[in-house]
Amino acid sequence: MVALKRVMDSGPGKPKGSFATNPVEKNIILHQVWDPITHGNVKDTKHAAKLFMDNYAKHIIELPEFMINNLTIESFKSTCQAGKRSAAGLDGWSAADLSILSDHAYEIIVMFLNAIEHELIEWPEDMLHTRTVFLSKDPNNTTDPLAYRGLKITSAIYRKWASNRLHALDEWVEQWDHPALHVVGGKGAMHAWLLTSLKAEVTKLEGRDLSGGSIDIYKCFDQINRDLLYLVAQRAGMPRRILIPYFKYISNLKVRFQIGENIGPAHHERCSIPQGC
Numbered sequence: 001m002v003a004l005k006r007v008m009d010s011g012p013g014k015p016k017g018s019f020a021t022n023p024v025e026k027n028i029i030l031h032q033v034w035d036p037i038t039h040g041n042v043k044d045t046k047h048a049a050k051l052f053m054d055n056y057a058k059h060i061i062e063l064p065e066f067m068i069n070n071l072t073i074e075s076f077k078s079t080c081q082a083g084k085r086s087a088a089g090l091d092g093w094s095a096a097d098l099s100i101l102s103d104h105a106y107e108i109i110v111m112f113l114n115a116i117e118h119e120l121i122e123w124p125e126d127m128l129h130t131r132t133v134f135l136s137k138d139p140n141n142t143t144d145p146l147a148y149r150g151l152k153i154t155s156a157i158y159r160k161w162a163s164n165r166l167h168a169l170d171e172w173v174e175q176w177d178h179p180a181l182h183v184v185g186g187k188g189a190m191h192a193w194l195l196t197s198l199k200a201e202v203t204k205l206e207g208r209d210l211s212g213g214s215i216d217i218y219k220c221f222d223q224i225n226r227d228l229l230y231l232v233a234q235r236a237g238m239p240r241r242i243l244i245p246y247f248k249y250i251s252n253l254k255v256r257f258q259i260g261e262n263i264g265p266a267h268h269e270r271c272s273i274p275q276g277c
Contacts, residue, residue, distance in 0.1 A: 001134055001259055004029045005143045019143060023262035026145075030134075030257050031267070033145045037219050040271035049228035053235075063237030066172035070114050071164065077106045079164040089155040090129040090256070090263075098156055113161050117241040123249050127155040129266065130274070131258040150222065150257075152274035158249060165242050176236050222272045226251055229273070250274060 003019040004026045020026055042048040053060075080098040088094035101109075115121045134148040141147045173184050182192040196212075203210045230247050250273055254266040 001026065001136075001142065001148070003143055004145050007032050007145065023259045024264075026259050027257050027262070027264040029145050030259075034150065034222070035267075037222050038269035038272045040223050040225060042225070045225050045227045045270065049225055049231055052228055053231050057235065060232055060235055061176045062235050063172075063175055066169065066175075066237045066239050068165075068168050068239050068241070071110050071117070071161070073103065073106050073110050075168075076110050076113070076160065076164055077101075077103070079160050079167075080106070083163065086156070086159070087153050089127075089153050089158075090131055091126045091155050091157075093156040095156050095160070098160055109157065113157075116245050119244060123158075123245070123252070127158060128249070128252050129254045129256065130154045131256050131263055133258050149275065152253070152255065154249075154253070154274055162246070169239070169242065172237065172239070221275045224273050225271055226273065 003021045006014060006016055006018050006020055007029060009016050010020075010025070010028075014020070020029060080095075080101070083095065085099075086095045088097075112121075116123060130152045132150045132152050134150055136142050136147065137149055138144075138147050170185075177185050182188060200210055200212075226247065230243070233243055253269070253274075255269055256266050257264040
């Protein structure tokens with residue numbers, strides 16, 4: 001992100017459409033275009049969520065609360081010692097740090113995470129600060145502040161907790177999984193592409209007509225109504241001990257845009273969930 005195109009007049013010599021290279025001004029430009037998106041497209045998110053559920057709850061799966069046991073030292077240690085050596089969050093902990101802890105240290109962290117799940121304590125303030133790094137979606141269009149994907153780098157401890165508990169929910173996921181979904185149960189975009197390609201090939205071999213459609217939800221992760229997501233997850237039986245900590249974490253994040261080595265001031269995003277979370 002060497003330079004960004006100004007989206008409005010910013011004073012003498014800085015007309016709309018000209019380029020800004022100063023990190024402070026680039027941060028301002030990012031806020032000018034991204035804040036309206038992460039603010040959501042409704043006035044009252046709770047009212048919008050309730051209205052949606054009133055109209056469409058009958059189409060959303062309803063399951064009893066799925067029960068899981070306490071997080072264990074062995075499983076959390078295994079999670080920390082597996083996976084990629086991902087970047088550190090703003091609390092300074094990296095995945096590499098968590099992979100070399102002593103068993104006693106793992107025991108302390110597991111006790112801490114179980115206490116959060118049982119709602120005995122809250123997420124520490126230092127873990128709620130996150131940086132958003134911007135990944136270019138088009139190498140030929142790096143000056144458009146909207147031609148990026150914002151990736152939140154959350155606390156490594158939180159990420160390892162989330163990864164571990166996601167695996168613990170495999171049986172729950174299987175209850176609401178569907179053949180049309182390719183985002184859970186070990187499936188991904190490659191499964192969707194391969195399945196679609198095979199169906200298209202069979203259709204061509206049989207001499208039948210083939211047509212398709214594509215829908216791209218604009219900045220989908222960035223404008224998700226968390227109040228609605230909570231109600232859907234709760235109805236589907238997501239365990240309370242995971243539901244509450246997850247939403248308390250993402251709803252209280254203090255987000256800072258990172259541009260190169262520069263990290264901007266903290267702000268709160270009314271909507272959105274961390275991509276890849």
